[in-house]
């Protein structure tokens with residue numbers, strides 16, 4: 001069976017993004033940098049292998065710290081993907097995809113900065129008060 005292809009875009013539609021198959025992991029980060037970079041109470045992301053991701057259209061690169069690079073649509077500024085210190089992982093944003101409900105977070109980072117009004121998320125198996133102490137590819141069990 002061929003991998004499912006998930007399709008999405010930026011807000012203006014000039015950048016199209018496709019992700020093939022299942023992500024390595026899906027998470028939520030409540031850290032201050034993510035909050036500010038997205039202007040949102042948290043960052044919701046799905047991590048894919050670069051080989052599974054196709055981006056078409058013009059993006060511009062931003063850096064919020066030395067090893068974090070974020071890429072946004074050149075026309076509308078919508079975030080498209082980011083790299084967090086590793087070139088072998090692309091962080092995409094489930095909010096970019098055309099269909100809701102494709103991805104659900106299984107872990108949370110920086111819960112000590114979590115908005116107090118947020119409900120407990122179902123299916124989350126691990127909650128880290130800050131960053132993950134040790135990098136791991138998956139967060140399922």
Ligand SMILES: [Zn+2]
Pocket residue numbers: 010011012013014015073074075076077078
């Ligand atoms: Zn755009």
Ligand SMILES: [Zn+2]
Pocket residue numbers: 029030031032033034035043109110
């Ligand atoms: Zn963060």
